[in-house]
Amino acid sequence: MTVSSSAVNFCAPLFYPVLEKQPLLLLATAQQMLQQNGLPKATYVYIGSEGCDILLLRHTALFLKIADLFHEEGLAVTLVLPPVAEEQLEAVCEFLTEAVKVSHFDEIVCNDVGMLLWCSHHLSDCKRRAGRCFDKTVREARFDLYSVPNLQNSREVLPYAEQSIITELFRDCSVSGIDIDTVPGAVLQLPEVGRDYAIWYPETILSYSTTCEFAGSKLPASGKFLVGHCCMECKMYKTTVQHKSFWQIEKNGRIIEAIAPQPLQQLVNGKGRAVVSIRQWSEQL
Amino acid sequence: MKLIAPIRSLQQYPILKESGAQELYGGIWLSESGRVSEYNRRGNFGEQANFTDFNELAQVIEYCCDDGIPFYLTMNAIYTPVAQKPLIKDILKHYRACGGKKVIVSNEDMLTLAREADCEITISSCAGISNRFSAEYWVKAGAERLILPRSVTFAQIRSFRQYLPANVEIETFMMNTMCKFSDSMCRSLHNTEYGALCAFIDHSQKKYVLLDGQELTGREAIPMCTNGYLYQQLYTGNKSFGCGHCALWELFQAGVDSVKIVGRLLDADVLANQIRLTRRNMQIAAECHSKDEYLHRMESVQRLMGNDICRNGFQCYYREARTERHA
Numbered sequence: 001m002t003v004s005s006s007a008v009n010f011c012a013p014l015f016y017p018v019l020e021k022q023p024l025l026l027l028a029t030a031q032q033m034l035q036q037n038g039l040p041k042a043t044y045v046y047i048g049s050e051g052c053d054i055l056l057l058r059h060t061a062l063f064l065k066i067a068d069l070f071h072e073e074g075l076a077v078t079l080v081l082p083p084v085a086e087e088q089l090e091a092v093c094e095f096l097t098e099a100v101k102v103s104h105f106d107e108i109v110c111n112d113v114g115m116l117l118w119c120s121h122h123l124s125d126c127k128r129r130a131g132r133c134f135d136k137t138v139r140e141a142r143f144d145l146y147s148v149p150n151l152q153n154s155r156e157v158l159p160y161a162e163q164s165i166i167t168e169l170f171r172d173c174s175v176s177g178i179d180i181d182t183v184p185g186a187v188l189q190l191p192e193v194g195r196d197y198a199i200w201y202p203e204t205i206l207s208y209s210t211t212c213e214f215a216g217s218k219l220p221a222s223g224k225f226l227v228g229h230c231c232m233e234c235k236m237y238k239t240t241v242q243h244k245s246f247w248q249i250e251k252n253g254r255i256i257e258a259i260a261p262q263p264l265q266q267l268v269n270g271k272g273r274a275v276v277s278i279r280q281w282s283e284q285l
Numbered sequence: 286m287k288l289i290a291p292i293r294s295l296q297q298y299p300i301l302k303e304s305g306a307q308e309l310y311g312g313i314w315l316s317e318s319g320r321v322s323e324y325n326r327r328g329n330f331g332e333q334a335n336f337t338d339f340n341e342l343a344q345v346i347e348y349c350c351d352d353g354i355p356f357y358l359t360m361n362a363i364y365t366p367v368a369q370k371p372l373i374k375d376i377l378k379h380y381r382a383c384g385g386k387k388v389i390v391s392n393e394d395m396l397t398l399a400r401e402a403d404c405e406i407t408i409s410s411c412a413g414i415s416n417r418f419s420a421e422y423w424v425k426a427g428a429e430r431l432i433l434p435r436s437v438t439f440a441q442i443r444s445f446r447q448y449l450p451a452n453v454e455i456e457t458f459m460m461n462t463m464c465k466f467s468d469s470m471c472r473s474l475h476n477t478e479y480g481a482l483c484a485f486i487d488h489s490q491k492k493y494v495l496l497d498g499q500e501l502t503g504r505e506a507i508p509m510c511t512n513g514y515l516y517q518q519l520y521t522g523n524k525s526f527g528c529g530h531c532a533l534w535e536l537f538q539a540g541v542d543s544v545k546i547v548g549r550l551l552d553a554d555v556l557a558n559q560i561r562l563t564r565r566n567m568q569i570a571a572e573c574h575s576k577d578e579y580l581h582r583m584e585s586v587q588r589l590m591g592n593d594i595c596r597n598g599f600q601c602y603y604r605e606a607r608t609e610r611h612a
Contacts, residue, residue, distance in 0.1 A: 014496040083470075086416045086441040114418030136364035136392065139472040142485055163364070164393035169422075207482055208470035210436035213516040217508035221597035224512060225519070226604065237509055238496055243489035251491075256466070256482070 003264075006034055007044035007198065009277040011080050012252065013235040016059060019047070023066050027073065030278045039264065039274055045070045046275055048080035050111060050131065051208065051255035053088040054227045055234065056081065060095045064103045071104035079105045083112040083133060083208070087228075093118060100126050109179055113169065120173035129177040129198070130170055132205055139181065139206050141247040141258030179275065181205060182260045198273035202260040204247070209254045213239065227254070286537055286567060289357070289456065290546045290560055293334055295341045297553040298348055304557035305564040308543060309349060310357035310389065311335065313342055313376060324373060324395070325359040326411060326468075327549050329475070334549040343383035350384060357387040359549075361409035363469055365394040377402035389432070391469070396426055410434045410458070413469025417448045430454035432545065435464055435527065435602055439535050446540040457536060458602050459544035460559050461551070463520040463527035487521050519599045526594060530563070530586050532603035533570040534579035562589055 008030040010019060018026045031041055047063050047070075049056040056063075067077045079099065084092045092115070099105055100123050108123065110116040111131035119128050138145060166178070177196035181204040214237060215230035216223040223229040234253030241249040247258035264274055289308035290301055301309065312325035314335035327334040336342045349356040358380050365373065373395065377388070381402055388404040390396045391411035399406055407430040408414065408423045414431055423431060431449070433442065435458050445455060464471075465483045473482035493501055493509045501509065520527075529536070529544065536544060544567075546559050566583050573579040587594055598604050 012496075083413065083415050083467075085436075086444050087438065089416045089418070112413070112415055112419055113422045114416040114420075117422055118418050133470060136469075136472060137366075138364075138474060140474060142473070142479065142482070145474075164397055168393065205470070206473055207466040209466045210434065211465070213512060214509070215512075217512045221515070221599070222604075224515060225599075233509070236495060237493055237501070237505075239491045239493055239513070241486050241489045242492055243485070249486065249489075251486070256486070 003040065003199075003274040004271045005044065005273045006040045006042045007046050007078065007273055007275045008034065008042040009046040009200065009275050011046055011048055011050050012277060012279055013049075013055060013232070014238075014279060016062065016235055019066050020062055023069055024073070027070065027075075033278050034276060037263070039276060042075065042276075044076045044078055044106075044273065044275075046078045046080055046109070048078075048109070049082050050080050050109075050133075050205075051082050051253055052212070052227060052234070053082050053084045053092060054230065055232065055253070057088060057091050057095065058232065060099075064099060067099070067103040067105055076106040077104055078107040078109055078129070080109040080131065081111055081115055084115050085210075089114075093122070096123060107176070116169070116173050116175070124174075127176040128173060129179055129196075130166075130175050132179050132181050132200060133208065134165060134178075135180055139204055139258070141204070141206055141245050141249050142243075143246050177273075182264070196273065197271075198275045199264075200275045201264045201277070203250075203257040203277060203279070204260065205255060206249065206258055207256040209256070212254045213251060214253060286541055286571075287543045288459070288546065288560060288563055288567065289543050290556055291549040291551070292345065293336060293549055295344050297556075298345055300553040300557050301560065302348075302352060302354065304560040306354065306556075306560050308355045308357065309345075310359055311342075311345075311549065312359040313337070313339065313380070315372075315376070317372070324362045324365065324369060324376075326361050326363075326409075326475070327359070328362075330550060339379045339383055342380070342385070346384045355387060356385060357389050357407055358385055359389045359409070360395050360399065361389045361391040361411045362395065363391050363411050363472075365392055365398075370394070370398065373398050374402070377404065380404075393426070396428075400427055405429050407456070408432060409468075411468040413467055414445075417445055420445055420449055424449060424453050428453065430456055430542070432456040433458075434468060436467070437603075439532070439539060439603060439605060442536070442539040442541060454542035455540065456543040456545055457529070457541050458527065458547065459529045459533075459563055460546045461527060461548040463525050463600065463602075465516075465520050484521070487517050491517075515597075515599070526590055526600055527602050528586050528590070528594065528600055529602040529606075530566050530583060531580060531601065532606035533563075533566050533583070534573055534576050535603070535606060537570050558589055562586065 070077050107127040109129045109131045111133035179198045182201050211225040212227050214233035215225050239251040250257050287307040290306040292309045292311045312335040314331050323329050346356050386405050388399040389407045389409045391409040406428045408428045410432045414420050475481045569582050570579050
């Protein structure tokens with residue numbers, strides 16, 4: 001295993017209640033778990049929401065508070081943004097403007113073109129990273145993608161690095177780093193493109209929905225699945241898909257993810273940041 | 286406002302034209318391109334959803350030119366592998382030689398290739414334009430039309446119209462396929478051999494658990510399982526139909542330039558019925574002075590698509606329109 005640094009990822013709604021009550025205990029536990037699993041002590045902490053702009057906006061006070069707290073603990077704080085819908089755009093921009101003024105955010109991870117452009121124009125002092133949602137390469141959990149014989153790109157370990165979006169948009173927006181998913185079964189050789197890569201582990205995004213299966217669970221049909229009508233059920237529940245899949249599939253609110261069964265050590269061979277969610281170890285919490 | 290419909294063969298052309306399609310779009314599939322690594326989101330359906338011969342496509346484009354019907358070629362994969370670029374260049378070259386000019390794309394690489402081939406650019410819903418800054422990005426890259434995602438709301442459309450240059454056209458969805466996931470974010474293979482991820486999940490048993498993996502109590506399980514059951518029904522099988530008819534008046538008012546009937550796999554007769562109905566409702570919307578008047582006068586989709594299509598609003602592309610209608 002050769003990662004140059006670790007980050008602990010608290011973006012999943014599972015962590016929000018603990019972040020509200022006992023953030024430092026959670027951090028200490030996470031650090032301990034990283035070390036127990038052979039990873040360097042985290043120097044970054046990821047907070048925010050990768051999947052839902054509504055969820056992000058309902059927790060802005062929490063993110064501001066814990067950013068300062070983690071900063072005081074000597075950690076660099078990375079704020080993760082979801083793809084932002086037009087309705088939430090102004091509120092998110094307002095929050096970000098305020099956040100970089102009053103709190104200590106070292107990086108912002110953007111997950112849509114619009115927010116990346118906005119951040120590069122309006123928050124030029126804050127580092128910008130491109131989130132996992134920019135990577136559109138084929139992901140599978142139902143079977144081993146690498147065994148599909150006629151998938152032309154199956155041997156391009158990181159084809160994303162050669163896309164125009166990286167060479168042009170990311171350059172224009174002065175993107176400092178790129179976040180990517182865990183790759184199944186492969187030794188991930190990161191390209192030498194002068195950027196800082198971060199590999200999220202163990203979840204891989206398979207898909208993302210603009211509606212939410214959990215939303216409006218206590219409402220009549222007219223209010224169901226609309227994200228603006230939710231009671232943040234994603235902070236309480238998840239769905240596991242009972243199938244003999246290659247990787248375990250889970251639905252967490254609006255994001256459909258696959259959980260890598262293998263340890264991170266087998267995946268990374270090169271310099272990069274491991275962005276580790278301790279969800280898989282959360283039963284030990 | 287115009288109506289755009291899919292076409293996949295010369296045989297379909299007279300039927301679609303007679304029924305009132307004002308714009309057409311379609312893809313081409315070449316056997317050497319393979320069914321898995323596809324470039325137009327329907328490549329894996331091969332001849333079931335695409336033209337398979339440039340001569341036939343050229344004939345359709347010629348008829349379109351004669352009849353004043355713009356034709357758009359779908360090249361809207363969310364990602365273009367480097368290895369596929371020579372094939373894409375070749376397709377675009379042949380398309381231009383056929384007289385085609387308009388291309389629907391979703392990613393920067395495809396856009397660059399289309400611009401190199403001197404094509405006019407439409408950005409697909411698969412680009413996932415979620416906010417005005419994203420929309421502006423694509424316009425600066427040369428887009429002349431933006432196809433907004435299925436999930437777009439009236440408020441979003443109005444906002445886009447307000448911020449985008451007047452000469453940039455907006456297209457939105459009107460009939461047929463719904464999708465649980467965002468087109469722009471669905472990275473699983475989406476084809477006949479492996480099926481789509483959404484269908485795979487629907488056909489698998491799902492279990493709701495607390496985030497720490499613990500079982501739900503009965504009190505917690507009932508609302509979640511009800512949601513789960515409805516969500517499983519939603520957009521599945523014959524309920525995968527999507528409709529925006531109740532929204533037509535609002536879409537007119539919001540400045541939408543074109544509404545899309547999707548379904549590259551559908552037979553021409555099915556499409557023709559939907560096109561006729563949509564054109565009739567477009568005519569009514571154009572004559573009405575208010576939303577209420579339109580909702581009162583519009584022709585119901587139920588006659589064509591079945592009685593339960595409007596039951597709970599899950600089949601609505603624009604759920605706010607239905608809520609207002611049934612309020």
